[in-house]
Amino acid sequence: MLRSPLPLGTLHLDPDAATPLYRQLYDGLRGAILDGRLASGARLPSSRLLATDLGVGRNTVLSAYEQLAAEGYLEGQVGVGTRVAALLPDRLLEVGKTSGQPRSVKSAASNALSERGRQLSSVKRSAPRYERGEAVAFQHGLPAIDQFPATLWSRLVARRARDPRNGLFGYETGEGYRPLREAIAAHAGAARGVVCTADQVIVTAGAQAALDLAARMVVDPGDAVWLEDPGYLGARGAFLGAGAAIVPVPVDGDGIDVDAGMALEPHPRLIYVTPSHQYPLGVTLSLQRRLQLLEVARAENAWIVEDDYDSEYRYTGRPLAALQGLDRSGRVLYMGTFAKTLFPSLKVGYLIVPDALIDAFRTAIRITGHVPPPAIQAALADFIEEGHYGTHVRRMRAVYAARRACLIGAIETELGEFLKAAPGDGGMQLVAWLADDADDKSAAAIANENDTHVTALSAYYLSDCMRNGLYLGFSAIPEKRIISAARRLAIAFRKAGVPAHR
Known part of the structure; x- marks a missing residue:
């Protein structure tokens, strides 16, 4: 042959x-x-x-x-x-064939996906839109990539990738490159009040990989999982993929309503929360609710996943300490990411797990393969240890504070008849309320048809949406573009007849 x-x-x-x-x-x-x-x-x-x-x-x-x-x-x-x-x-x-397209066999089997696969594929998350390399206003969740010190970063990566004898060219480093885990533990302790050692840090290929690992490790099919409602779609997808029974727990001005959660499902296996800056409403979980949540976890032998996705960006007062720092029963898995502070395609996140879970998670991360390249981990460790990370975050906090103020001002002056900015102290995006008789899905569609990108708040609810609103990002959008996009959006809303506030 x-x-x-x-x-x-x-x-x-x-x-x-x-x-x-x-x-x-x-x-x-x-x-x-x-x-x-x-x-x-x-x-x-x-x-x-x-x-x-x-x-x-x-x-x-x-x-x-x-x-x-x-x-x-x-x-x-x-x-x-x-x-x-x-x-x-x-x-x-060949009649019925499309010219220039390869022939393929399409399966029409109704059982092509598992039940969990069908549920997972039903979770729709909007993809970032770019024009000429710039994020479209008001795409949320994106840092100002053009402000990142790319030349410095490329030098650090090149230094680590230059010598194949440095131990970074083999297979993955399991739970993570030791100096990076030490740097993460030190930063989380100093900046967020997290109580941990480097041994508790598990480095993952981004936040979604951290969620997926946590779901695999502590949730069995059918287990009850509390999710904030409205809440983060990526978390919903991860726990649906694990076969969990999702329990949507309402969020009010003090964060997740623990009493409502106990009334809906008194025996949760896991509770997912964003206590420092609730996603998407932006509220902060009160101290009373934090202590109540920890007591539920202790009494029910449940786990809490604390997603601290953008706590570095708080513009009034000092950042609040993490829920994990209050935990005395070892029930909190603390989750962080560098996607929001550096750039999304870095794909480096982490879990800080209780002592009882260290060995199991170390073994599991090797099996799942959710590990960033070791050379990238080493370069990131250098970036943090040499002080570049702290400098960059402080600089971006000032940039984002100015852009946030600009967006709030533009909402008031250009869009005030249609939108009212919700209160909030931090983050990279904000909620703006529509009139009671407006439809946020329709308003979002109008915006997207007119070269702006917003998300309907109702998309984040599992239960009935309590109030119509839009989710707008500002961190990746320069101030001049924020103002021009707000004016364009106001014209589009008037032309389409979007209901105004009375």
Whole structure:
């Protein structure tokens, strides 16, 4: 059996078969063209080179090429610049086939996905939109990437990637590169009041990987999981993927309503919260609720996942200490990410787990493979330890504070008849309330049709939406663009007849 190593799909020529070799080659190439493995316009090797690779005579290849060219599959001078034809004859003859599209088999089986797979795929999260490399106003969740010290970062990465003898070129570092875990533990302790050692830190490939790992490790199918309502769609997806029974617990001005949660489901296995800056409403979990939540976890032997996704950005007063720092029963898994403070594609997050879970999570992270490249981890450790991280966060806090003030001002002056900014002390985005008789999905669609990107607040609810609103980001949008986008949005709302506040 002769086989070509070239990237033409897989070509098999059998010298013992009754079919001549040139015909076998013709059939193989024709099939690759019709399957789409050889796309229209793709260049083929010269007849001499392909003959050498296949171990056959050049005349065998020439015969196959000539036949394909005669039938319209190839074009150009045979052996020199031979390409797949732009228009293929079989596509024109086959009724119902779309020209230029590879044929594929589509499964119509209703059981193609598991029940958990169907639930997971039903969670729709909006993807960031960019125009000319800039985030579209008012896309939320994006840092100001253009403000990141990319030259410095590239130098740190290059330094770590230069020498393959430094131990960073092997397999993943399990729970994470030790100096990075030490840096994370020190930062979380100093900035967030987290009580931990480096041994408790598990480095993951982003926040979603941390959620997925936590869900796999402490939730069984059918277990009750409290989720804030409204709440983070990524958390909903992670726990649906684990087969959890989601319990939407309402959020008010003091954060998640613990009493309401106990009335809905008194025996949760896990409670997911964003206490420092609730996602998406932006409220802070009160101290009384924090203590109440910890007591529920202790009494019910439940776990709490504390997602501290953007606590670095608080603009009035000092950042509040993490819930984890109040935990005396070892029930809180603290979650953080560098996506919001540095850049999303860095894909580095972390879990800080109680002592009782360290060994299990260390083993599991190796199995799941949710680990960032070690060289990136080492560069990030350098970035933190050399003081660049703290400098960057402080600078961005000032930038975002100005952009937040600009957006609030633009809402008041340009959009005041339609939107009222909700109160809040931090974050990278905010909620703005629509009139009671407005429909936030309709308003969001109008915005998106007019070169602005907002999200309907109702998209974050599992129960009935309590109040119509829009979610607007400001961190990645310069102030001039915030103002112009607000004016454009106001014009679009007036033209579409969006109800105004009375």
